[in-house]
Amino acid sequence: MKSERHSVSIHFATTLVAAAKRQGLDHHQLLHDAGLNEQLLTQPNLRITPLQLSRLTQGLWKKADDEFLCMGSRPSRVGVFALVAMHLVHCPNLRSVYKRFSQYYNLIADALELEFKVGDQYSTLSLRLTEPDKDPDYTLREFLLLLLHRFPSWLIGQIIPLERVTFDFPLPAHAAEHRLMFPCRTEYEQPANCLVFDNALLDAPVVQTSRTLSPYLRSLPLDWFKRQAYYPVYTRRVIDYLEDSTEIATASMDEIADGLHMTSRNLRRKLTAEGVSFQELKDKVRRDAAIHYLSQPNLGVAEIARKLGFSEPTAFTRAFKQWTGVSPSLYRRH
Numbered sequence: 001m002k003s004e005r006h007s008v009s010i011h012f013a014t015t016l017v018a019a020a021k022r023q024g025l026d027h028h029q030l031l032h033d034a035g036l037n038e039q040l041l042t043q044p045n046l047r048i049t050p051l052q053l054s055r056l057t058q059g060l061w062k063k064a065d066d067e068f069l070c071m072g073s074r075p076s077r078v079g080v081f082a083l084v085a086m087h088l089v090h091c092p093n094l095r096s097v098y099k100r101f102s103q104y105y106n107l108i109a110d111a112l113e114l115e116f117k118v119g120d121q122y123s124t125l126s127l128r129l130t131e132p133d134k135d136p137d138y139t140l141r142e143f144l145l146l147l148l149h150r151f152p153s154w155l156i157g158q159i160i161p162l163e164r165v166t167f168d169f170p171l172p173a174h175a176a177e178h179r180l181m182f183p184c185r186t187e188y189e190q191p192a193n194c195l196v197f198d199n200a201l202l203d204a205p206v207v208q209t210s211r212t213l214s215p216y217l218r219s220l221p222l223d224w225f226k227r228q229a230y231y232p233v234y235t236r237r238v239i240d241y242l243e244d245s246t247e248i249a250t251a252s253m254d255e256i257a258d259g260l261h262m263t264s265r266n267l268r269r270k271l272t273a274e275g276v277s278f279q280e281l282k283d284k285v286r287r288d289a290a291i292h293y294l295s296q297p298n299l300g301v302a303e304i305a306r307k308l309g310f311s312e313p314t315a316f317t318r319a320f321k322q323w324t325g326v327s328p329s330l331y332r333r334h
Contacts, residue, residue: 007047007288008225011174014041015137016056019070020063030059035295044173045325047287049295050225057221071140072111073131080108081147082217088155088206089213095202097152098125112144115192122163123199126192138169141193143224146181149195150224154216157207159183162197166190234260234270235281242285249286249309253278287323290316294332301328 013036020027031038034056040046061067066075084104091097095118102114102125115126127144129135145165153160162184171188178186208216216223238256245251256278257264271278286308293304305316320328 006050006180007291008050008053009174009177010040010043010046010048011137011177012053012139013048013056015139016060016069017041018137019139020060023064023070025060025063025070030056030063033059040326040331043325045323046331047291047324049291050222052295053225054220054222068109068111068140069143071135072109072129073134074110076109076111081220085151085213085217086210088151089208089210091155091206093202093206094152094156094160094204095123097155097206098123101125101148101152118199118202121199122196123202125195127194128168128192132168138167138172141167141169142178142181145193145195146224149182154223155206155208156201156204158204160195160197160201162195164194164196166192166194166196168193233274234267235274235276238267238271238278238281239285242282247309248282248289251282283319283323286319290320290323290328291331294328297332301332304328 013031013034017027017031017038020030028038034052036048036052036056040048057069060069061078064070064075065078066072067078067081068074068076084101087104088097088100091100098116102116105112105114111130113128113130115124117124117126125148127141127148129141132141135141149160149162162182164185164187165178165182166187168190169188175186175188237260241256241259242248242251253264253267257267260267268278271281289308290304293299293307294301299307301316302313305313308316310316310319317327317329320326320331324331
């Protein structure tokens with residue numbers, strides 16, 4: 001059942017719609033174009049596909065002509081990032097990428113301030129909004145930090161290992177989502193929003209070219225959303241195994257431990273140390289697969305239940321409602 005089946009909290013869709021409403025934009029059309037319904041926004045535990053979030057983001061970009069999603073003190077017109085990216089792809093290394101990234105946006109974007117510093121061991125890219133009150137749900141700050149990590153990582157052809165990420169706002173209700181967005185510890189109520197990473201990567205060369213940049217830009221922002229799973233070592237290995245399994249319902253701890261050449265007791269201990277249980281991971285993979293399948297109109301609920309190893313559709317319905325707060329049929333109808 002292997003595929004890119006990560007899901008995203010509906011919280012982000014809710015904040016994008018709220019921004020559209022503040023600007024008087026037709027949020028109903030934005031939701032329709034993204035394959036979403038306003039009734040879904042009332043379910044805080046619900047999750048959506050990265051494609052749905054990407055379409056909603058694209059729609060707001062275009063409707064508002066603002067890559068800052070109506071959350072900055074001044075808009076950044078659609079195309080500004082692409083223009084900056086065309087310059088950054090010619091940088092020799094990561095050090096130059098972050099230095100020029102900061103210089104360009106500080107010149108052309110009044111809504112934010114970027115500062116890049118190289119310390120004795122760690123480098124820090126700091127982000128501050130000039131009017132943070134216009135970003136009441138913190139989404140612009142979260143998305144910009146995501147961009148500032150994902151795009152340079154793509155440029156050098158490897159994920160930049162982060163030492164930590166800091167935010168200038170309090171611990172939010174959706175803080176668990178940050179674990180999926182950034183592969184490191186997070187700190188809140190800090191002076192600035194920062195990415196902190198080891199200096200050892202500063203000389204990593206840019207491996208992308210103008211030729212590879214064009215298809216990358218056409219895929220945005222989906223590429224920023226669809227790989228949201230950064231996990232500790234053994235959590236990642238178990239999830240990979242479950243996503244590869246054709247019989248996820250019957251996959252056992254003993255089976256996976258054997259595949260990882262360790263005892264089930266040792267694997268259980270490793271997962272506990274990483275703050276998760278085997279059943280939690282199994283439920284997460286099945287939940288995300290269910291959301292993926294329900295976005296495919298040609299698959300019936302009974303067939304999805306069978307694919308996920310449920311003995312009957314009613315058992316799947318109960319599980320899905322426990323995961324998301326709504327039934328599969330209601331999710332699909334909305």
